[in-house]
Amino acid sequence: MKGLIFDIRRFTIHDGPGIRTTIFFKGCPLRCIWCHNPESQRPEIEAIETETRLDGREFKKKLSVGQLMTVEEVFKEIKKDRIFSEESHGGVTFSGGEPMMQIVFLKNLLERCVAEGIHTTVDTCGYATPENYTDIAAQTNLFLYDLKQMDDQLHRKITGKSNAIILDNLKTLASLGKEIVIRFPFIPGLTSGTENVKAMIQFIKKLPGDLPSVQILPYHSLANNKYERLQMLNEIRNIPEVDQEDLLRTQKLFRKAGISILS
Ligand code: SF4
Structure with missing residues (x-):
C-alpha cells in the first residue's frame, strides 16, 4: 500500500x-x-513552478509536488529522528492536507508507531466520517483539531464545506476522552470577529471531558505567491495583516473563559 x-x-x-x-x-x-x-490540497502529484535569478537572468523550472510512499518508507523516516523525539518527549505528527483522507494508510502508520512506543498526533480539519475518527482514536495520543468559523454559512463560504460534521466529530472525540488541542486560524475579516470567538468559546466549554487548550494561528501572507505558481485562484492577497490588538483581545477572551492558550 x-x-x-x-x-x-x-x-x-x-x-x-x-x-x-x-x-x-x-x-x-x-x-x-x-x-x-x-x-x-489536490490529492494527486502535481507540478509547481519555481524561479531563480542568476546574473540578472530569470530561470524557471517545474518541480513535482507529492510522492507515493509505502508505510515502511515513511516509518523509516520517522525512526531516523527517534533519539531526538524520545529525549524531548516528542513523537510524530500526521498533518496535511488532511491525513484522514488516506485513512487506511494513516491507520497503518499509527499502528506501526504505537507498536514502537512513539507518541502520535493527528492534525486534522475535522472533515471526515465519525467512524474514521473512532477507528483511529485508540492509536492517537493527541488530536490537533481545527475550528475555524462557527457560523455554518460563513464556514461554507470560506472553506467550501459545512462545519456541522466538524463540530460533531469534535464532540465525539471529546466524549471518548481524547486529548485535544483546538487550533484556531486567526484570519482577519474571516474568522477573527468577536462574535465567532465568543461562539467558539461557548462551544468548547460545553464539550464533554477536560477543557481543551487552544492554539491561535495568526494569519500570515507568506504563501501568497504559491497560488500563482500552482495556477490556483489567489484570494489570500485580499486578506489584511493581523491587528496585534485584536489578537491580544481574543487571547484575553479565551483566558477569561478559563481556556488556556498554547503558544
Ligand atoms: S488550511 Fe484548509 S485547505 Fe489548507 S490544508 Fe488546512 S484545512 Fe486544508
Missing part, C-alpha cells in the same frame, strides 16, 4: 509536544481561502 505525501519535516516544535517529525499528507477536502499550503 502507498500513501501520497507532500513533505516530511524534521525537528518541528509547534505540532504537538517536544521535538517531532511531521508527515504532510497530500489531499484535503476543504479549500480555505487563506490556506498557506495550497500545494497540499
Whole structure:
C-alpha cells in the first residue's frame, strides 16, 4: 500500500509536544481561502513552478509536488529522528492536507508507531466520517483539531464545506476522552470577529471531558505567491495583516473563559 505525501519535516516544535517529525499528507477536502499550503490540497502529484535569478537572468523550472510512499518508507523516516523525539518527549505528527483522507494508510502508520512506543498526533480539519475518527482514536495520543468559523454559512463560504460534521466529530472525540488541542486560524475579516470567538468559546466549554487548550494561528501572507505558481485562484492577497490588538483581545477572551492558550 502507498500513501501520497507532500513533505516530511524534521525537528518541528509547534505540532504537538517536544521535538517531532511531521508527515504532510497530500489531499484535503476543504479549500480555505487563506490556506498557506495550497500545494497540499489536490490529492494527486502535481507540478509547481519555481524561479531563480542568476546574473540578472530569470530561470524557471517545474518541480513535482507529492510522492507515493509505502508505510515502511515513511516509518523509516520517522525512526531516523527517534533519539531526538524520545529525549524531548516528542513523537510524530500526521498533518496535511488532511491525513484522514488516506485513512487506511494513516491507520497503518499509527499502528506501526504505537507498536514502537512513539507518541502520535493527528492534525486534522475535522472533515471526515465519525467512524474514521473512532477507528483511529485508540492509536492517537493527541488530536490537533481545527475550528475555524462557527457560523455554518460563513464556514461554507470560506472553506467550501459545512462545519456541522466538524463540530460533531469534535464532540465525539471529546466524549471518548481524547486529548485535544483546538487550533484556531486567526484570519482577519474571516474568522477573527468577536462574535465567532465568543461562539467558539461557548462551544468548547460545553464539550464533554477536560477543557481543551487552544492554539491561535495568526494569519500570515507568506504563501501568497504559491497560488500563482500552482495556477490556483489567489484570494489570500485580499486578506489584511493581523491587528496585534485584536489578537491580544481574543487571547484575553479565551483566558477569561478559563481556556488556556498554547503558544
Ligand atoms: S484545512 Fe488546512 S490544508 Fe486544508 S485547505 Fe484548509 S488550511 Fe489548507
